[in-house]
Amino acid sequence: MEYKISGEIAQSVRLELEKGDNLWAGRGSIMAYSRGVDWTLRVPGGLGGAIRRSFAGEGAALIFVEARQSGEYALLAANEPGHIETWDLADGPVITTRGSFLAAWGPEIDINVTIARRAGAAFFGGAGLFLQRVSGVGKVLIHGSGDFYERRLADGEQILVSTGNLAAFSDQVDYDIQGVGGCGKVLFSGEGFFMTRLSGPGRVLLQTLKRRYGTQAASSSSAG
Numbered sequence: 001m002e003y004k005i006s007g008e009i010a011q012s013v014r015l016e017l018e019k020g021d022n023l024w025a026g027r028g029s030i031m032a033y034s035r036g037v038d039w040t041l042r043v044p045g046g047l048g049g050a051i052r053r054s055f056a057g058e059g060a061a062l063i064f065v066e067a068r069q070s071g072e073y074a075l076l077a078a079n080e081p082g083h084i085e086t087w088d089l090a091d092g093p094v095i096t097t098r099g100s101f102l103a104a105w106g107p108e109i110d111i112n113v114t115i116a117r118r119a120g121a122a123f124f125g126g127a128g129l130f131l132q133r134v135s136g137v138g139k140v141l142i143h144g145s146g147d148f149y150e151r152r153l154a155d156g157e158q159i160l161v162s163t164g165n166l167a168a169f170s171d172q173v174d175y176d177i178q179g180v181g182g183c184g185k186v187l188f189s190g191e192g193f194f195m196t197r198l199s200g201p202g203r204v205l206l207q208t209l210k211r212r213y214g215t216q217a218a219s220s221s222s223a224g
Contacts, residue, residue, distance in 0.1 A: 001015060001016065001017065001018075001021050001023070001105055002015070002016040003015045003016065003141075005084050005086075009081050010077065010078070010080070010081045010082065011077070011082065011083050011084045011143075012031060012075055012076065012077035012084075013075070013076050013077070013084055013102070013103070013141060014073055014074075014075050015073060015074050015075075015076065015103075015105075016072075016073055017037065017065075017067035017070075017072040017073060017074060018067060018070045018071075018072075019067055019068065019069050019070045020066070020067065021066070021067045021105075022064065022065060022066040022067070022105065023064075023065050023074075023103055023104065023105035024042075024044070024062050024063070024064060024065075024103060024104045024105070024109065024111060025039075025062065025063040025064075025065055025074075025076055025102070025103045026062065026063070026078075026099075026101045026102050026103065026143075027061070027062065027063060028079055029063065029076045029077065029078065029102055029103065030063060030065075030074065030075075030076060031075040031076060031077045032074075032075040033065070033072070033073065033074040033075065034071075034072045034073050034074075035072075036067060036068045036069040036071070036072040037065060037066070037067055037068070037072050037073075037074055038065075038066050038067075038068060039063050039064060039065045039066070040063075040064050041061040041062070041063060041064070042061060042062060042063075042064040043060055043061045043062070044062060044110075044111040044112065062111065076102060076103055076141070078099075078102060078143040080145055081145065081146065081209075082143055082144050082145045082146055082147075082207065082209070083143070083144055083146075083147055083148055084102060084141055084142070084143055084144075085141070085142045085144065085148050085150075085205055086139055086140070086141060086142075087134075087139065087140040087141075087142055087168065087203075087205075088139055089106065089109075089134070089135060089136055089137060089138050089139065089140065090137070091170070091203065092135075092170055092171055092172060092202070093133055093134060093135035093136075093170070093171035094133070094134050094135075094140055094142070094168050094169070094170065094171065095114065095131050095132070095133050095168060095169050095170070095171055095173075095175075096131070096132045096133075096134065096140075096142060096167070096168045097131065097132075097166050097167060097168065097211070098132075098211070099143070099211055100142050100143055100144065100167045100168050100205075100207075100211075101132055101134070101140070101142065101143075102141040102142060102143045103140070103141040104134050104138060104139065104140045104141070105138050105139060106136060106137050106138015106139060107136075107137050107138065108136040108137040108138065109134065109136045109137075109138050110134070110135045110136045111132065111133075111134050112132075112133050112134075112135075113130050113131065113132055113133065114130070114131055114132075114133040114171075115130060115131075133171065135171070142167060142168045142205060143167075144167040144205060144206075144207035144208075145167075145207045145208070145209035145210070145211050146207055146208035146209030147207070147208045148167070148205055148206065148207060148208075149205075149206040149207075149208065150203065150204070150205055150206075151203075151204045151206070152200075152202075152203050152204075153173065153198065153199070153200025153201055153202055153203075153204060154200050154201060155200055155201045156199065156200060156201075157199070157200040157201075158197060158198065158199045158200070159197075159198050159204065160178060160195040160196070160197055160198075161195060161196040161197075161198060161204075161206060162195060162196075162210065163194070163195070163196060163210070164210030164211045165206050165207055165208070165210055165211075166196055166198075166204075166206060166207075167205045167206060167207040167211075168204075168205045169198060169202060169203065169204045169205065170201075170202030170203045170204070171202070172200075172201055172202035173198050173199065173200060173201070173202035173203075173204060174198070174199040175196065175197075175198060176196075176197045176198075176199070177194040177195065177196060177197060178194065178195050178196075178197045
């Protein structure tokens with residue numbers, strides 16, 4: 001499947017579809033499509049998957065797009081300014097935070113929900129207890145608010161990330177939290193009580209504009 005990402009402030013992607021081509025797309029991501037394209041709502045993983053996806057904040061269903069004939073196309077975009085990055089699953093599964101999954105396609109795509117490995121990260125890390133995991137063979141399109149900052153962590157290398165700036169990361173990366181320390185920082189920095197600590201090895205995609213996940217225990221009441 002051929003695709004082209006375009007735009008500067010709020011990017012979109014055009015996917016060229018041949019007969020029988022199909023893909024998964026995030027809810028609300030369809031901008032336009034040609035007449036030979038059909039789409040339906042489907043739930044990866046059945047009822048159990050629907051429940052886990054609801055907890056992950058991604059909605060119970062995803063959009064399943066399929067071409068009835070060759071020479072068709074679909075245009076996808078997110079609902080906020082930002083950029084689109086490609087993740088090749090040949091490099092391993094990807095964990096996407098709420099709102100960052102745009103699309104995925106390939107001969108073997110598994111979209112599931114995983115539980116944060118550490119209790120602290122689950123409840124105070126900002127992204128929540130349940131995270132979406134995409135694995136298999138194919139490609140994933142990830143949307144980041146604002147611009148992307150990419151980091152490939154070496155084995156044991158760590159980076160501290162502000163809540164809301166984490167878009168996606170490799171399944172190999174260990175995801176935990178670390179307190180910011182000091183009452184002044186907690187009350188007046190706008191960063192809340194904790195930072196997200198990521199430990200390599202693996203690829204990390206950060207977004208320059210914070211994504212708000214709703215009421216989080218990790219968020220300070222003074223955060224703007």
